Amino acid sequence: MQNYQIARRAQIGVIIPSTNTGVEYDLQRFGLDGVTWHPSRFWIELRNWADEVAKTGDNENTVFERFLDIMRAEIPYAVRNVLSANVKHIMLGMSAETFWGGLEGNIRFEQEIRDQIGDIGLTTGATATRMALEKFGAKTISVITPYPQVGDDNVIRFFSDIGFKVHKVKGLNRPSATAIAETSIKDVIDAIYEVDADHVDAIVQCGTNLSTVDLFPTFEHILGKPLLPINVATVWHALRSCGIDDKITGQGRLLEEF
Structure with a gap:
């Protein structure tokens, strides 16, 4: 493994919606030596679902599915951008997409990401x-x-x-x-x-x-x-996938026990 000055153990790219503040807040709890997190945002055009319901007359379920459809087209750009940092693992900081369509939809969605990132490791919320x-x-x-x-x-x-x-x-x-x-x-x-x-x-x-x-x-x-x-689960999965087995106290049993 290449010996990086500040990320000797892992450089992890994190794909998040432009509207998201929760993922970065949670990541700040995990300042592990030799591990760096690199968020890359994708644009969220349809941000206010209640306003869209009022404007279009569509129900909230239809609007939420439209939100996801728009989001799907933006994700590859954020993945492309963070890959330029030579990250060694990709963690998806959004979850609805990873559950959509059940197991079949999850497999299809993950494969689309893997087709773009190649041999780099992948963490999704569902998995x-x-x-x-x-x-x-x-x-x-x-x-x-x-x-x-x-x-x-x-x-x-x-x-x-x-x-x-x-x-x-x-x-x-x-x-x-x-x-x-x-x-x-x-x-x-x-x-x-x-x-x-x-x-x-x-x-x-x-x-x-x-x-x-x-x-x-x-x-x-x-x-x-x-x-x-879900953010703790993805952090845990990404760290373990990168061979980092540190037991972290105070952030829940998952990181303390496994």
Whole structure:
């Protein structure tokens, strides 16, 4: 391995929407020696879904799918840009796309990215959460998202396709891409209690702009089960894929135990 001055262990490119502030906030919790994170943004044109609903008369599900369609065309440019930094791994800092269409859609989407990046390693939210849940031996899960119903339906489809029983999904249905990061702490806590049940083995949070890294580690102690923020799952997967096995305390059981 080439001996880089500041990134002797890993240079990780992070692909994020232009509206996203949650991923970088969470990454600042992981200042590991010899590891550097390199965000590359792709343009989000359709940012306010509530306004689009009011303007077009379309329902929120149709508008959200339009948002994803526009986003798909922009992602390759952000990937191209960060590849010019000679990064050694790519981590996708958006999650809805990685769940869309269930397992089949996930495989297709990941392959499109792999076709562009070649032999460089890849981390996506869907794959990272699946591997994390498998580490804990979870069978029945609940999920918190910032999405409208169509987003929740695709999350349910993905996790069902890969063999998990989904007890409940709480979609917070945020009105815009930026409003996801403005979700109140109370709304997140209420959602945790709403989706929890004695037979639920783990709770997953989707939506990378919805940072829960300050809340979920505490609630793991309160509820006595794993709570997995998607940004923590992708950080864990990216680090482990790069051969970095540091156990990190204070950011949840996943990074402490596996």
